[in-house]
Amino acid sequence: MRCCAPTLAGIKAGSMFSYQYESKEEMREDIRRLNRAFVPRGLIVLPLRYHDGRTLLYVYRPLALKKELCHCKAQEILQDTGYSGLCCEKCIKRLMKRMQGNEEFPHEVGLFLSYPPEDVSGFIRNHAQNYKFIGYWKVYGDEEKARQTFSKYKQCTDSYCRHLKSGCHLADLAVEI
Numbered sequence: 001m002r003c004c005a006p007t008l009a010g011i012k013a014g015s016m017f018s019y020q021y022e023s024k025e026e027m028r029e030d031i032r033r034l035n036r037a038f039v040p041r042g043l044i045v046l047p048l049r050y051h052d053g054r055t056l057l058y059v060y061r062p063l064a065l066k067k068e069l070c071h072c073k074a075q076e077i078l079q080d081t082g083y084s085g086l087c088c089e090k091c092i093k094r095l096m097k098r099m100q101g102n103e104e105f106p107h108e109v110g111l112f113l114s115y116p117p118e119d120v121s122g123f124i125r126n127h128a129q130n131y132k133f134i135g136y137w138k139v140y141g142d143e144e145k146a147r148q149t150f151s152k153y154k155q156c157t158d159s160y161c162r163h164l165k166s167g168c169h170l171a172d173l174a175v176e177i
Contacts (some may be wrong), residue, residue: 002017002157002160002161003015003016003017003157004017004059005153005156005157005159005160005161005173006114006152006153006156006157007043007059007060007061008043008059008160008170008173008174008175009156009160009173009175010042010061010064010175010177011152011153011156012064012113012114012153013060013061013064013065013067013068013112013113013114014058014059014060014061014064014065014112014113014114015058015059015060015113016048016056016057016058016059016109016113017056017057017059018054018055018056018057019054019055019056019057020053020054021053021054021055022053024050027047027055031045031046031047031057034171037170037171037174038059038171038174040176041171041174041175041176041177042061042062042063042176042177043059043060043061043174044059044060044061044062045057045058045059046058046060046092046096048095048096048099048100049096049099049100050100056099058092058112060092060112061177062088063177064114064177065088065112066088068111068112068114069086069088069091069111070086071117073117073118073121074111074117074120076117076121077108077111077117077120077121077124078091078108078111081098081106081108082094082098083108091112092112095108095109095112107120107123107124108120108124110123110137113137115137116141116142116145116146118140118141118142119137119138119139119140119141119146121140122138122140122141123137123138123140126140133146133147135147135150136149136150136153160173
């Protein structure tokens with residue numbers, strides 16, 4: 001869960017990570033167990049895509065995601081990529097459908113991971129080229145602000161990893177918002 005620390009801490013709307021499983025039922029039970037712990041703290045875990053014994057899981061905060069998707073530039077990107085309406089649940093269902101299809105990887109996923117809309121737009125427009133800086137994502141907009149965000153994410157992740165290593169339970173690290 002290293003890549004989810006900023007979301008668990010409440011400083012990021014969502015995170016994704018790959019999860020290897022032996023059986024789909026075992027994986028579904030793990031997701032149910034996580035949701036029992038996380039939902040009361042304002043978090044949800046969803047499988048976005050299954051492939052060869054792995055699933056791509058999305059951990060997110062619905063209220064924070066709603067704010068992210070309400071940004072006018074985010075709305076424009078979503079409309080340009082076939083999303084209708086701004087209901088978070090509908091947007092996530094559309095993202096899941098695009099993830100499971102044989103289409104090109106849906107680059108608007110950055111909006112669901114708290115990437116700045118100008119960076120998501122720049123990535124799409126520039127075909128992942130001509131960026132100013134690369135960290136947790138490729139930066140096309142405000143480089144200084146991105147560097148500050150990357151530093152905050154790294155500090156949070158390092159702190160969460162120390163807590164986990166010292167025996168804290170993952171559910172206890174999820175901040176209730």
